[in-house]
Amino acid sequence: MPDPVTEGFAVRVARAVAVRGPLCAGIDPSADLLAQWGLPDSADGLRTFGLRCVEAFADVVPAVKPQVAFFERLAAAGIGALESVMAAAREAGLLVIADAKRGDIGSTMEAYASAWLDPSSPLVADAVTLLPYMGLGSLRPAFDLAASSGRGVIVVVRGSNPEGRSIQEAVTSFRGNGELFHGPSVEDVLLQGIGDLNRGGLAVPGTVGAVVGATLQPSQFDLAGLGGVILAPGVGAQGGTVEGTARLFAGCPPGGVLVNVSRSVLGAGPDLGALKRTASAACEEMSRALG
DSSP states (O other), X not given: OOOOOOSOHHHHHHHHHHHHOSEEEEEOOOHHHHHHTTOOSSHHHHHHHHHHHHHHHTTTOSEEXXXXXXXXXXXXXXXXXXXXXXXXXXXXXXXXXXXXEEOOOHHHHHHXXXXXXXXXXXXXXXXXXXXXXXXXXXXXXXXXXXHHTTOEEEEEEEOSSGGGHHHHTOEEEEEETTEEEEEEEHHHHHHHHHHHIIIIISSSTTOEEEEEOTTSOOOSSOGGGOOSOEEEOOBSTTSBOHHHHHHHTTTSOTTOEEEEEOHHHHTTTTOHHHHHHHHHHHHHHHHHHHO
């Protein structure tokens, strides 16, 4: 089991970013990448892929993000491989963000929280991604458990995938005095709710962060006031640029943004040296851009 955590998630991320830069490297062993790396599409292939990533990224980036789905598709054996990879990453001093994208209510949400945030779980991560479309309040069991153990929850609010934009940009409305009024967008309501939690709605400020795609234009919400970690996908294979990322997150606190890269780095494998050099170059470039 991992050592006890005594600081909040946002503080831990900021400290790690100050040492190694703002990059979060994905660990995404898709069938295509396994084939590209000359690995079997099996639990052993997943484990080898993940452990090679950990070896390459240790001391180069502050955080890794295993995509849980690529391990789950091989059932129990795949989950066993994921446990091994996450344990190795923790041992190497990397922050681990489990990209699980769960979301539900009540006891089901409590169970998801226990799987990914309870220090006694073999799958415990430093943070987990969750979906808020059962209502931000439905995620409260995860928020509370994360706060109590120095871990984090990263809520998918403004994804980099175009399919989600019509929902995320939808305008809220309310009735008053018999009239219909329009309010902020769904994504800005969620961002405001996360900001409120980090400003006093939780035992540990900075517990809750947000996914904000680096490919997007700014919304009405001032991201500098979120109070939690921003995970920014979309740079590289999805078309996001270093310069655009720097503009979008200008004004955010130092260490408050983790830029996620996956395919653009993993394509350098399976050579360990090439993976390390590619991740290091991407991290240095993003460090200069974000200041």
